[in-house]
Amino acid sequence: MTGRFITFEGGEGAGKSTQIGRLRQRLEAVPLEVLATREPGGSVRAEKIRAFILEGKAKHLGPFAEAVLFTAARIDHVDRTILPALQRGVHVLCDRFADSTRAYQGASGQVDPELIGSLERIALKGLRPDVTFILDLPAEVGLSRVGRRQADLGEGTDRFEQEGIGFHQALREAFLAIAEADPERCVVIDADRDPDAIEEAIWSALRERLPELTGETRAAHVA
Incomplete structure (x- = not known):
């Protein structure tokens, strides 16, 4: 396995898709071949499961059933x-x-961590991200961003955006706990600032963690 696997995590409105797009452009300029994908989704079958979950059709089944559905989507995606x-x-x-299953269905949905761990082992088969960027900001700020985006685009709220502020505050705490428990993999990025500053923080962290992707190793070798 020669490609690097980089994941982005965080609460609603953290700006993950924006920063993934920016990082993809910078890596392609190195130049490197990059694939941007998402969860739930990222494959034909997984996208169908995504629609089912985010439309709220599985909510009445409870958090554990949702975790199982996310795992099914992840298996196909991987x-x-x-x-x-x-x-x-x-x-x-x-x-x-x-990490999103750990945070959403585990910590926030109160599904037993051992069950979440078992599902994770089945789905990942030893696959582990090289770096995980956790975009962190207060829950109320993220939800405010979501509201503005929905108003601008005429979108409705999805299954998880509809949850109360307490759920989203617990979600933030869960992601920070994940980062604290695995500092070699996780980098917490302050996402409560403008997108340019966030982009530079991510690039700086990537330069430290995976310098070969940013062109640092190549430049040093040429010099």
Whole structure:
């Protein structure tokens, strides 16, 4: 496996998709081959499960059932999209991954961590992100951003955006706990600032963690 696997996590409105797009452009300018994908989704079958979950059709089944559905989507996503790309040497940027199940259905949904861990082992088959960027900001700020985006685009709220502020505050705490428990993999990025500053913070952290992707190693070798 020669490609690098980079995931982005955080609460609603954290700006993950914006920063993934920016990082993809910078990596392609190095130049590197990059694939941007998302969860739930990222493959044909997984996208169908995504629609089912985010439309709220699984909510009445409870958080554990949702965790099982997310796992089913992740298995297809890993098998059909992520692993083949990494094996070809493509660098993969993923909007949410297993940490989101830990945070949303685990900590916030109160599903037993051992059950979440079992589902994770089944889905990932040893796959682990090289770096995870956790975009952190107060829950009320993120929800405010979501509201503005929905107003601008005429979108409705999805299954998780409809949850109360307490859920989203617990979600933030869960992501920070994940980062604290795994500092070698996770980088917490202050997302309560303008997108340019966030982009530079991510690039700086990537330069430290995976300098070969930013062109630092190549430049040093040439010098």
